[in-house]
Amino acid sequence: MIDNRLIYVMSLLLFLVGLYGVLTRKNILKMLVAVSIMETAANIFLIGLGYISNSSAPILSESLKQVNLLGSNISDPLPHSLVLTAIVIGVGTTALGIAIAVRLYSHYRTLNINKMGDKDEL
């Protein structure tokens, strides 16, 4: 009974929260957190694209012997596979970002991004 538009709006709101975070936070780790939120939002959007209300998960089992010809009794499995990929990619990017952040911290002894503008290297 869930309207697909509700999911879209929710994912968009989450996306905007993440974007606001990236724009205004000055702590590197928080920027990464905000980027993670944005990625999660995109994932929710993709899942929402495939959701058919009153259908079941796309796994054939005893309760779901076969998919009907219009495909109205399962949710779209393709976005699920896309999201699987996207989640793993997100983890990879996050790990790399954390590593860079840790390295940056060891150079500057701070996570505040505004204190990383360099005057010496112009």
Place this chain on the structure above:
Amino acid sequence: MSYNSAILLIAAPLLMAFLSFILGIFNKRIPAILLVLTLSFNFYFSTYLLTLVSSKGVLVSVISGFEPPFGINLVLTYFSLLLLSLIYLIILSASVVFVSKKTDENTVKVATLLFLFTAAASGLLLTGDIFNMFVFFEIFAVANISLISLKKNKTSLKGSFKYLLLSSIGSAFLLFGIGMIYGTLGTLNIAEIGLRFYELSPLTGAFIFIMFLGAILSETETFPFNFWITDSYKGARNFVNILLGSASSVAALYIFFRLFFTIIGYPINNRYEFLISMDARLIIALISAISVIVSEIGALSSKSVKRILAFSSASQMGMILFAFSISDFNSFSAALTLIFNLSLSKAILFLSSHEIMKGAKEKNIESFTGGLGRNPVFSALFIFGSLSMVGFPLTLGFYGKISLVASAVSASGYFSILVFVILLASAAELFYYFRLMHKLFVSEQNHTEKTKMNWFYAASGSLLLAVMIILALMPKFTERIVSSAAGDMMDKTTYIERVLKAEDLK
């Protein structure tokens, strides 16, 4: 026969990446040698496929045995294979530079990174599926980030962090765009999307357009989106600069082309309307012109050589995007010539400037002083590269610039005004390149002894130079390449027909 073995262009470096990680335990030289061998194989194979494609037209290579639009497929077009050969050539020269370095604890890992970079570039240029393109886009971005941050100093870390942030936001945008396409058209195949994009409502089209714009413009180093370039170029190691400045730029331009011209499209006949037609092109043209101006001014007042080259790279990319935005046969030819020029001469410039500045304390313009006396070979390479970059007559850059002007002037009023502005801005480019070259000629009183020549550098530099000279001085050859590639870029119908196995779409 089928052309499914084209996947080896991606699979071979991928396999070698995993394999070299194991073999690297025994000897650290093995991965480096494998790298050069694999790249040579890839270059050879891509040129072989290129000849195949030039005689048979667009070829489709199927993965997992499922035909498009259901399965993922590779599309071998003349344009993509041409750029791919170019990219292989550049990665080859960069890896020759890399191989010449002493081995340390990171050698195996960096070699693996270069393998994966190669695989990602191949995947980006060959794939015919938009989500697959996204995946390779991510591999590519992550590879770039890791490569930039190799030096682990302040500048490189900051540059790679900027790149990471921008590309993550960009990839979130791209994911939204792809989702929108799938939600409306129900397919991920680029050819089918291109076929049916006109069905979309204007708002949806605009949404996808903006999302793609946000995703790709930071990769193509276009001005308001490219704040990563200076720190990244300045902080990165030498062979990474070559990769970033030449290979990555070419790949980014290719993605730009696929996203905006194959998917969103341009008119071929009445069937394929360019949905957000002229306005969208004007936006791109405007952004690229601004990008050219800003980066030229930025380069003009820079002192660090790598920063100058970074800005110059951005301005050249702006010019190529401008040529794309005119989007007719002539401008595509001009864009291709400019791409050749940009990638080859930028690689030469990075390579030779590094060698010239060797031993200097500060890597700025002053360290070029007396380069011709100290290091004649690389100074000569630098001079050749920058002459081609600024468009000395009868070099590649000259042909590109002139034909860009010709196509812009004959296109419409708007473009001809913008091209005038771009030309004026590129006078600045002449200024700073000639400033650098002038420094090379300065003869110092206290003659420093000649620097020891690095033969690997010289070999890879002269390889690139040879290609450049061949392209500039063999008219028949270059003409054939450029005109078939430009014709391929114009011909969206064949692309769709071949991929979807449908004949006569009209």
Place this chain on the structure above:
Amino acid sequence: MILYSFLFALLTALLSLFIRREYNYIRWILYSAVLASLTFLIYTMNGLWGYSESFKLLSVGSVDFSLNFKVTPLSWLFSFFTTGLSLSISLFSIVKNRHEESERSIGFFWLILSVCNIAIFLSADLLTLFIFWEAMTFVSFFVISPGWTKSFKAVNYYFILSILGAFAMLVGIFFLYSKSATFNIESNIAQLFVLYELNSPQAIFITLMFVLGFFTKSALMPFHIWPAEAHSEAPDDFSSYLSGIMIKYGLYGSILFLVPLFVFISKFSQTQPMSNHIPLFSHILAWVGAITSVVATFLAVKSNDMKRLAAWSTVGNIGYAATSIFILSSMGVAGGIFHIINHAIFKTAIFLSLAAVKYRTHEREMHRLGGLAYKMPVTFLTFLLGIIAAAGIPPLNGYASKWMIYQSLLSGRFPFLATMIFLSSTGAFMYLFRALHSVFLGQLPSKFDDVKEVPFLMQIPMYILMLLMVIIGIFPGTVLLPVNSILKSMNMEEIKVTYTTMYSMLSSVDAPIVFLVFAGSFAFAFILYLIGKPRRHVELLDNYTAGQDPKEFGLTREMYHFALKFYEPFEHMFDKYPRTNTKEFYDSFERKINETGSFIKKFYSSSPRSAVYIFTLSIVLIIIYGWLVW
């Protein structure tokens, strides 16, 4: 044939790079030989009008790049004279550059430059012209500033202005190309005429672009600042090439493209505004030339550096020639071309003699020199004849061409232009005579006591140039008869001229008679000088301070050298009037750009957050733009 000779020359240049420093003179002898053969080749082409060669290059998109050469009377005359002059300069350079420490790349670039020079004159279409134009601009950068920090600043003005001009020309060429689909000069002129008849603003824009390209190269107003900087800082022997030959390309382009166009308009146009029987545009350009000559004259008067002075004099002469060309009468065009060639000869002579002075004394400031006439008689004589020709005093060649310019201005009823040209010609006399006096006459500073005349090989070009000046002065027809064939090929009325006599609407001049009169009076004066009172050599201090030590008055030797601030009272006359400083304008422009650049640079190396901020902001701006448009 033409292209192969070019390739041969370029190959020689390339090979010569591998000659060791110890054998520098071999390099220069090689160049002279190549130049001699090129001169001979061009000489053999005399009369082969219409001989053409074409070489296909790449074709990108719809543009077919090809090199087309064609021999016409105009191109032959210019290429023959310029190549011959460069040959004589190269003879001078053999000795000057024989030392080990001299730059070895200059010769390499110079030979390429000579090739470009011939190619510009022989090019048959606009694209070929542009290709070699640009190549010439790029290459000349390295010759003017072969790695000298000081000359780099000087060459900047030249380089930036030339490049902007070249790009403007490029835009003009391609605007025309998009209409006519060819690079052929005649059909493009016809196309531009059609555009004028349609009265579209595009026609004026295209013409303006060409004018920008030509005028920046020839240093007409407001681009007149670069010669003073570039000529004075260039290598001494190259200055003569730069001033004698390279500055003429703009005028050549005007004669090639603009003059036929304006003639076309003045003959056939129904719609264009006319003034004094010539198109208004052309009239304005003629005024630009005249103003340039006046301004350059005043600036030359002010300068204290001898090379700078000669550079300003060049600008002034270019101004005369431009004025004369753009009044479009046969007499005017012929006079303009004649003056261009004469100027090439006498300005080369002047610069070579200055180079000879500097070769021996290493001094450029005029107030540190003096009295060199006895030490370097041949140089002195060359300079003397050069400034006589430059000032337009009979019987040398400058007189003949200036006479033609005045005649054409008067017969075309341009009284104001004629006045201005007269004014600047008088001014030319002022500053050139000052240079002669300060450098060669007066007292010889004691540090130059052991200065000798330059070696004989360096004297040869001076003899050649003196001979040329005298011969053309006596027989102006040697140049004017070929000029007549140029006029014929441009479909213009021929002027009336024989080997010895020039005729205008108002009067005629028989040059040999003029020469005899002047030679006679000179001989008379010389005899008077010989039979007069014997002279006695007086020391500098005896003459000026009556034997007292100047240090007692707190003076130095320089301060009572008369050449320092020679025209100060004259300059004071103009103190009341506001001055505009063109150089200051250009400099402030450069500063603005640098400030903007630093701002951009700072932004690029600021924190990652601003990168994201601007990224998002620009996307939002694009969205808002989209909302506004759709």
Place this chain on the structure above:
Amino acid sequence: MLLLIMFIFLFILIFLSALFAVLAKDLLFCVISLGVMSLATSIVFFILNAPDVAITEASVGAALTTAIYVFGVRRTEREEK
């Protein structure tokens, strides 16, 4: 209907925890609320008929990412200065 109510509840939870993750001063709280958000998201995925994604999000997004972030915080500093 129950699903809808649950969905809206989770939606609010996700939104609030995201907001908290962005706005909180203490980095560890940020990271933990990000984990909470991921967990809630995985339940949402389950509700939306995507059990595969739900499992992946729970194990990768909620557990691993949080661990990585915690390492990051431990290697740097906890309080935002």
Place this chain on the structure above:
Amino acid sequence: MRETSFNTGKFFALIIVAVLGIFMISPFFDTGSGKKISPRLENLKDRVSLHYGLKNVNDASKNIEECQGDYYTCREGVKCNNVIYKETADAETGPANLVTSIVLDYRAFDTLGEITVLFISILGVALLMTGFPALPVKNESMIQSAGAKFLVPIIMLVGIYIFLHGHLTPGGGFPGGAVIATGFLLMFMTSGDYNFRSRRFKTVETAAGTIIVALAIAGLIFKDSFFANFLPNGRLGDLFSSFLIVIIYSLIGIKVGSELSVGLRNLYTGEKDD
């Protein structure tokens, strides 16, 4: 940055976010002409994934080939032979879990890319953390280490189950690998004496990667298509079915597990070649 400009930054950020939000929301409430995103999805009729669900992609593509020139109506007129759970044998792809069939068969190439992304980012982490000091080890408590020793085998077992059963039930290589990595994380965080050899893990990981690519290339050799399924598929829904997919998912699970363990270890102690 001063306090005042900071607030302006926040304010403008809000405006930017609002504009972007309005723009991004507008297509969902679009009433104009043309195809737009549907407010409620009813069925999968006009999506490629319908045929993934029905497992009749080969028929569908043949159908498209037959009705050339009429591409639009073609998709809908596929002759429909959908598969039935526990009955159909040798369907074109084996797994009963449709997502798995997409991930490892229809779009297996994406998954290869996904592995590569993870591999390359962990490689990047290793490169960045080279020569970085280890985190200070906290005093370990008896309960923690004992509990971990008790828990870890169970966690490992769950992980292995998740990826081995991925073709029938939710789960697969990635969550399985992640769970395994969590187990190792628990091991080296709680007990200091656990001897974690990164080199072994790396060898296992890259060997698994090599085998995956080799299997894919074997498909190219046997079935003329990269990643083609050259092993028998068995009956839909059986535990012993779709063998290639089980093998590849297990390899992915091993690979991801060892990879993530190495990555976490690198972040924890810095990269060392031991």
